[in-house]
Amino acid sequence: MSAYLQVDGLDKSFGGLHALQDCSFTIAQGRITCLVGPNGAGKTTIFNAITGFLRPDAGTVAFRGETLDGLSPQAIVRHGIARTFQNLRLFTDLSALDNVLAGMLGQPGEGPLGAIFRPMHTARAQREYVARALATLEHVGLAARAREKVRNLSYGEQKLLTVARVLATGAELLLLDEPASGMSAGALENIMALLRRLQGEGKTLLVVEHNTRVVQQIADDVLFLHQGHLMAQGTPRQIINDPALAEIYFGGAI
Amino acid sequence: MDFWLSYVTLAAIYVLLGLSTNLLVGIVGIFSVSQAAIFGVGAYIVAHFLMAADPISFLPALAIAAACCIALNVLVTLPSLRVSGDYFVVTSFGIQLLATAVFTNWTGGTGGANGLPGIPPPDLWHRPLEDAWQVMALCLAACVLGCVCFFLVMRAPYGRLLRAIREDELAVAAAGKNVLRAKVSAAALAGAFAGVAGGLYATFLSFIDPSSFDLDSSILLLTMVVVGGARTLVGSILGPFLLLALPQVLTMIDIPTTFAAAMRQLIYGVLLILFMLFRPQGLAGERL
Secondary structure (H helix, E strand, O other): OOOOEEEEEEEEEEOOEEEEEEEEEEEOOOOEEEEEOOOOOOHHHHHHHHOOOOOOOEEEEEEOOEEOOOOOHHHHHHHOEEEOOOOOOOOOOOEHHHHHHHOOOOOOOOOHHHHHHOHHHHHHHHHHHHHHHHHHHHHHOOHHHOOOEHHHOOHHHHHHHHHHHHHHOOOOEEEEEOOOOOOOHHHHHHHHHHHHHHHHOOOEEEEEOOOHHHHHHHOOEEEEEEOOEEEEEEOHHHHHOOHHHHHHHHOOOO | OHHHHHHHHHHHHHHHHHHHHHHHHHHHOOOOOOHHHHHHHHHHHHHHHHHOOOOOOHHHHHHHHHHHHHHHHHHHHOHHHHOOHHHHHHHHHHHHHHHHHHHHHOHHHHOHHHOEOOOOOOEEOOEEOOOHHHHHHHHHHHHHHHHHHHHHHHHOHHHHHHHHHHHOHHHHHHOOOOHHHHHHHHHHHHHHHHHHHHHHHHHHHOOEOHHHHOHHHHHHHHHHHHHHOEOOHHHHHHHHHHHHHHHHHHHHOOOOHHHHHHHHHHHHHHHHHHHHHHOOOOOOOEOO
16 A cells, blocks of 8 residues: 655755755655754755645655645645645735635636626635635634634734644644744644644644644654655654754754 | 716726726836837727628627736736836837827727828617717716726626725735736736726727827826826816816816817826825725
8 A cells, every 4th residue: 555645755955955865754644744854954944745735856746645746735735745834825904704705716707707797606605615614613712703804813823823724724634834933832732733733623733833832732643854855754652752853943053 | 968967978988998008007006108109009999890881789899808908918017017106107108109100100990190081970770870879878878887897897706806906016926816817817907997998998989199199298198097086986086077077177267279178288297296296095985
């Protein structure tokens, strides 16, 4: 049986910078895998390569046995992989509800012809989608803020909203780029509980995370990336207790 | 009475142009300064078919003009898919200059700087609309139809998609949406509005020349969107009605006509600056 997500020999250079070097790993279905490593290790580059935002110089990515090479970002979302961004990239002028709706696929009236010539059909379908989007917001704990413009939400709420937006796509593999960074202690517990809940619902998560406490609490597997290469793979305990990795992670100063 | 008729007719035509500009600039964020060029192409095409040796009737001519303007607007908007924001303004500026050059110098097709006089009035199923009331009714009907389309688009998921694209194209792609298709179809819709407005304009005035479709006109359209308000239907209606009233108000003041034209440009400029500084959301819109 082939792996759920298989990343094989990815290479990517930006000028003289070797962002990814023969990077290979696999991810098992239904697990939370944390991607860790020092700044510049290539964590976000890996995300970009898997989700089609970046074309690698070499290597392949396969999802459930199907290759994703050369597919556009939107095609990859339709295959069932969706991602968040480290800098959120929410639609700040739109409401929280509209942000979630913007992530839902296959809505009638998403082109001009459907919008103009089938207004009743569009409106009827929209009521269903709105109900589903509200349920998604409820799920991440933002139901009360649904009609609020994103710019008026707190940073923690905005982070939850990015998760709601990837959930809206219906994807089963979620790539979350630092979902817990910059959050207060209370909000942190909140988002860790949410990630656990998503796992319970059958989602598979690949999470970039810096906070070792978070990694220890949520990760089933940890991938340690260094200079664009997979350096180690193991349980959180194995990775965190490895002195060689700690040396790389925290730098030679310690 | 005549004055009111022509004011309302012209305003109805400009509302269509306002919708076209608002859709592209306000909603999708494709900052086009060449919408008057598309408007002009619509006007010249309808004029051409109505004045041909073997003329066709108004509605088919209008349909041809709309189709051409859809294709043309998609074509001139394509650079916006590659160059973003500020750079596209420069590209669009070039397109506008190019169009003006063609309108002015292609004397065989457009009559050049002298323009095309004697364009017949619009007709419906071979019944010419000779009466100014009828022409006004036709333009108002087209305007209402345009407003309904705009309203439906804004209310539908399509409107949300376009607004999301203005904010963050990359995030829209990450949400699994086809940005290219949405932008191209918005450009097509804006082109159709401008083409229809052009056809109505040519037959209403019975005379067209390049001065109606130059850079000043494109900027007038942008001013209408800024003053009326970006991204709203009400804003797209208010802008044209207010700014077109201005020349009429100026004629009531006792100043020489040569002076009035310069005065009008001056006031448009001042309005644009004041609104940008003190009320960027316009009278009834959102921040551009």
